[in-house]
Amino acid sequence: MPMRSAVLLVVACGFLSCLTCCETTVSNPRATLANRDLSHRKHTKSIEMLALESQLDDSDLKLLEGAVWRPGYDRDVRRAALNLLWRSDADRTVILLRRQLPRIIDWVWLTEVCQWVADRDIVELDPALISSWGRPRSILTEEEDRPEYIALVRMHGRDDIIELVFDLFLASNKPSQRGLRQRCWDLLHRLGERDRLIELASGANPNPDDLLLVDLHAAASTYGMVPYNREEIIWLQKLREPERAWFWDEAAKSVDMLPDARHVGLEMRDLAVVVAAARHREDLLAATDAQLLSQTESSLRSQRYYSEVSPGTTDTNPDRERFRTHRHKLTWGDLAAIQLAQEALRYPQVRSHLFDYADRDHVDESTEYGGIIALDEQGRFEVLEFLPRVRSHDRRFNAPQTMFDAGYTSLFHFHFHAQRQRNSDHAGPGLGDMNYADNTRANCLVLTFVDVDHMNVDFYRHDGVIVDLGTISRPTG
Numbered sequence: 001m002p003m004r005s006a007v008l009l010v011v012a013c014g015f016l017s018c019l020t021c022c023e024t025t026v027s028n029p030r031a032t033l034a035n036r037d038l039s040h041r042k043h044t045k046s047i048e049m050l051a052l053e054s055q056l057d058d059s060d061l062k063l064l065e066g067a068v069w070r071p072g073y074d075r076d077v078r079r080a081a082l083n084l085l086w087r088s089d090a091d092r093t094v095i096l097l098r099r100q101l102p103r104i105i106d107w108v109w110l111t112e113v114c115q116w117v118a119d120r121d122i123v124e125l126d127p128a129l130i131s132s133w134g135r136p137r138s139i140l141t142e143e144e145d146r147p148e149y150i151a152l153v154r155m156h157g158r159d160d161i162i163e164l165v166f167d168l169f170l171a172s173n174k175p176s177q178r179g180l181r182q183r184c185w186d187l188l189h190r191l192g193e194r195d196r197l198i199e200l201a202s203g204a205n206p207n208p209d210d211l212l213l214v215d216l217h218a219a220a221s222t223y224g225m226v227p228y229n230r231e232e233i234i235w236l237q238k239l240r241e242p243e244r245a246w247f248w249d250e251a252a253k254s255v256d257m258l259p260d261a262r263h264v265g266l267e268m269r270d271l272a273v274v275v276a277a278a279r280h281r282e283d284l285l286a287a288t289d290a291q292l293l294s295q296t297e298s299s300l301r302s303q304r305y306y307s308e309v310s311p312g313t314t315d316t317n318p319d320r321e322r323f324r325t326h327r328h329k330l331t332w333g334d335l336a337a338i339q340l341a342q343e344a345l346r347y348p349q350v351r352s353h354l355f356d357y358a359d360r361d362h363v364d365e366s367t368e369y370g371g372i373i374a375l376d377e378q379g380r381f382e383v384l385e386f387l388p389r390v391r392s393h394d395r396r397f398n399a400p401q402t403m404f405d406a407g408y409t410s411l412f413h414f415h416f417h418a419q420r421q422r423n424s425d426h427a428g429p430g431l432g433d434m435n436y437a438d439n440t441r442a443n444c445l446v447l448t449f450v451d452v453d454h455m456n457v458d459f460y461r462h463d464g465v466i467v468d469l470g471t472i473s474r475p476t477g
Helices: 003-022 029-034 040-051 058-069 075-088 090-103 107-119 123-134 147-156 158-171 175-190 194-203 211-223 230-239 242-256 270-280 282-286 289-300 332-346 348-363 401-407 431-440
Strands: 370-375 381-385 412-417 444-451 454-461 465-473
Touching (some): 029 040, 040 058, 040 075, 058 090, 075 090, 090 107, 107 123, 123 158, 147 158, 158 175, 175 194, 175 230, 211 230, 242 270, 270 282, 270 332, 270 370, 282 332, 289 332, 289 465, 332 348, 332 465, 348 381, 348 412, 348 465, 412 431, 431 454
Parallel strands (some): 412 444
Antiparallel strands (some): 370 381, 370 412, 454 465
16 A cells, blocks of 8 residues: 555544544433533533433423523523423423523523524413513613513514503512512513503502502502602502501691692602601792702802712712702702701701711711601601611611611601711712612712811712702801
8 A cells, every 4th residue: 555545544544533532422311411510512412312212201301401590501501401391391391481581690591592482482481571571680781672572572562562561560469479570560660651650550449468559559549659669669568557657648638738740750758858848848849840949059059069089970070969960850859858958957956966976976987877867746857866787887887777667757868978077078979878879769868077067968869869968067055
């Protein structure tokens, strides 16, 4: 044999040998698939081998279920497992996806599963798609670009999507479905359906056992508004408890004093503001937006301002805490709250209490101090102290549950920046403070020492609204 032919023969044999050695071999497909530490090639080969069997038993189907959703499996493996599971037991596949689809965190896999569901028109998975869609995701995308929404549109058409979410909200009235119901509620707000939610709640004839819908109906029919998020729903439920019936009734009478057009714009945080205005400043109830804007701007014009150097927003505007920056966002409730805060801080007794409390915060380096500004039984402004049970460090205030309980009928949540008595670089809410406002949707104040006898005061609330109210002085004597 010529030398060249011999060499080629050796090379060819070596190549065939390499192919034989590189071919994935699996002797026990079940054990291999169960071992998540093995390669995706072995997992895929195991599924291919299981697909050749005439029938799979319960333990086999459990293995496939695990490959669909458990960590440690490649997407190709998940896809193969899902298809074989569907071919073997469609009902079982639907049950699995109903439970696991909303928990998928891999965006690419979630997108593929949603497409897979739509391709097969599995309308039984509408609740799972809506539940998943209702969860906020770290990937920022428009609602109409969400894979769950796209799948629902493919199966039902664009015009029916809102009704699907409404119907699921109404139907999900079992205690075990509270999370799903909350996600429907949040989603409908994200979709701009607040007016529809108020209409739905107001016109409902709820079953007495459906406590959430009973409370929502009460809020809509009494105040013309409903809560936005989970924390506000809890807020509403707390106000519906017998021990707070006095506040519910007084708030109802006070809201009736407002022009009808203002009811739709109300939020949970506005109820205490309306009550306080009815007691102290009835002129605020009837004032127009233009009048309130002019009055508030005038009252702030001569104040001395300071700002936080590490703000709780990405806004680099040096005027981010000034009234003029946020005036286009300010509601009647914001403007009335600001004027009531200014009025409360005019009282020497209120300022004296706040400075005394801030002095104690300055000495205690284990935590920030905070509390509530409310109206007492005689309708006077009062400061309520709530020290945190959990102390993290001197730049954090962990509000205790007792403070939240008191805050449901109160005007403001507040805390101090009192680490130093010349602390003007931190005169304003930080990132944690703004997150707190977004979550609780409460009206908040932060008071910051600028020197031993002066504190800067900032009003802030959800959606990045901050208004510097200027500086207050320690009362003399």
